Amino acid sequence: MRHVLILFAHPAFERSRVQRRLLQAVQDLPDVTIHDLYEAYPNFDIDIDHEQRLLSKHDVIVLQHPFFWYSVPAILKQWEDLALEHGWAYGSQGNALSGKYMLTAISTGGAAAAYRREGHNRFTIRELLAPIEQTAMLCKMIYLPPFVVHGTHLITDAEIAAEAAAYRQIIIGLRDDLINLEAARRFTAINTDLEAIFAGEEVRG
Template identity: 60%
Template sequence: MRVHARVLVLFVHPALQKSRVNRRLAAAAREVDGITFHDLYEAYPDLHVDVAREQALLAAHDVVVLQYPFYWYSGPALLKEWLDVVLEYGFAYGEGGDRLRGKGLLAAISTGGGAHAYSRAGHNHFTMRELLAPMEQTALLCGMRWLDPFVVHGTVHLTDETALAAHATAYAELLASLRDGRPPVSA
C-alpha cells in the first residue's frame, strides 16, 4: 500500500464505556490500514500529557485528526490540556515554530444537538463553522491547513444501528481518502 499522507487520529473521549457514537467511529478508524490511532485518555488518564512524545507523533505525520464529542461547544478537558502544553512556542508557532507547517488538521466531532440546532434559527444560534473558529484559527496560526470537519449531529436520537454503522463507514472512508490523497467524498 502506497501511503500518500501519514494520518494521525487523536481520540479524546473521557468516558469510552458510556460512548455510543465515538466508540463506533473509533473502532472503524482503528481498522483503517496505515493510519496511527492514539487514544489520549487511555495514554493520560491523569491528564499528564507527555509533551515530547506528542510532539514527536505530530512531527511524524502529515494530517492530524482530532476526534472528540462536542462538550460545551468545545471539547473534553484533555483536548484543551493537550493543545495548551503540546503546541509550544518554538514548536508550533513563534520563532522557529514551524514543525506543523503545511500539515492538515481535521476535527471529527459528534454533537448531541441536531444539525438544525447549529444555525441562526436553531437553539444553539451559531453554526459549527463559527463555533469551531478557535480551533480553525489555532490551525492557521500554526501554518496548518484547516480541512472540512467531519460532524455527526444529533447523537441523542442516534440509536439506529444501521445509521451508526453508516457514520462509522463514512468516517473510515474519509480517513482512507486523507491517507491516499484522494479528495474526500462529500456526504
C-alpha cells in the first residue's frame, strides 16, 4: 500500500467545474491526503517544514490543477520554488524524494487535437510538462504519464463524471499498486486506456 498526497491548486475553486469533480471523486479514499494549497496559503506563505514533512510521509505525489498558461497555477510554482530545497530534494545529499512517484493531473481548456504539432497549441502536453518531468527526474522521482482532461469548455456533465471515475480508479490503482506502469508509459496520458494499464486487476474501493 502506497500513501498518496494530492497537492491541489485552483485559485477560483468556487467556479471550478472539472477539478472540483475530480477532487470529490477521491476525497473519501483511505491513505489519500488532499492538501489544498490556495486554502492553506492564501498569502503564498508556504510552510517549508510542513510541506517537506508531508512529502516525506507519502509515496505518490500528485500535482492536481487546471493547466494555466501551459503551466502550473502560481501557488504551485511557489511551492516548487520553496519546498524542493537543494540538499533535501535534489543535489548530491538531497535524496528525500528519491524513488517516490510523481503524477500531474490537469484539465485543459484546449481540446486534445489542439495539443499536437499541427494543432493550435503546437506542442504536446508531454512536451509542455517537460519542466515538471525534469524536476521530478532531478529529485530522483519516478515520473508517470499525466492524467489529462481536455476540452473543459465544451465537456458535458456526463463526460466529467466519467473522467472523475477514471481518476478515482487511477488514484486507487497507484495506491494499491494495481497499475502496470510499463504499459502506462506507452500512452501519452495515464487515462488513455484504463483496461490496458490495469490488465485484469480488480479495483475495489
